[in-house]
Amino acid sequence: MMKKKTIVIVDDHLLFAQSLESLISKLEEYEVLAILKNGKELTQYYMHKRRVPDLILLDVKMPVMDGIQTMQWLKEHRPEQKVLALTMEDDEDTIIKMLRGGAKGYLLKDIHPENFEFAMKMVIEQGFYYSGKIESALRHAEDGQPKRNLHEKLTEREWKFLKYACTELTYKDIAGEMGLSPKTIENYREAVFKKLEVKTRVGLVIHCMRHNLIKID
Known part of the structure; x- marks a missing residue:
């Protein structure tokens, strides 16, 4: 008998969570261990030494x-x-915070059920997935270049900007940290985006995570 992959749903919208559980229960490979309303309930779940889920x-x-x-x-x-984030929040700041927190994927709740199943499989087996809607907004080349070559594309100042850009600082804050004008920071941003072939700041963070360019604390 095939061992099922286990899931815990953490969502305060009960109707959505129950519908999600119903969808997952129809998939032969998966089972839902629990539905929890918030992160506090999840910490209590662990404290009671309940079964640790695959996802x-x-x-x-x-x-x-x-x-x-x-x-x-x-x-x-x-x-x-x-952890796979499943939400309606598609703003850049939220996505970056979830990625930096360790989320292995980010889905919007309007995802197609087949893509949802594929996303769960990818995170459990491969450790990384982003929905088509998020991915299209973050589109960037996966050219397989080693870290050294990617690093060599950037100047010392651009590399410093890159590290700041992967934090939660605003571009204005980065300008202050680097002692530069907002316009100069904008130029650095455009140069780094072009060299690394990304289109958004979130895409930049994902790119750095995938290529292990910097440590995401």
């Missing part, structure tokens, strides 16, 4: 303890736990 499906906007706070807790207490 957590995590909403971002929740009361008591939201997705970003939950990722911070998991990063400290359960860093090996694979």
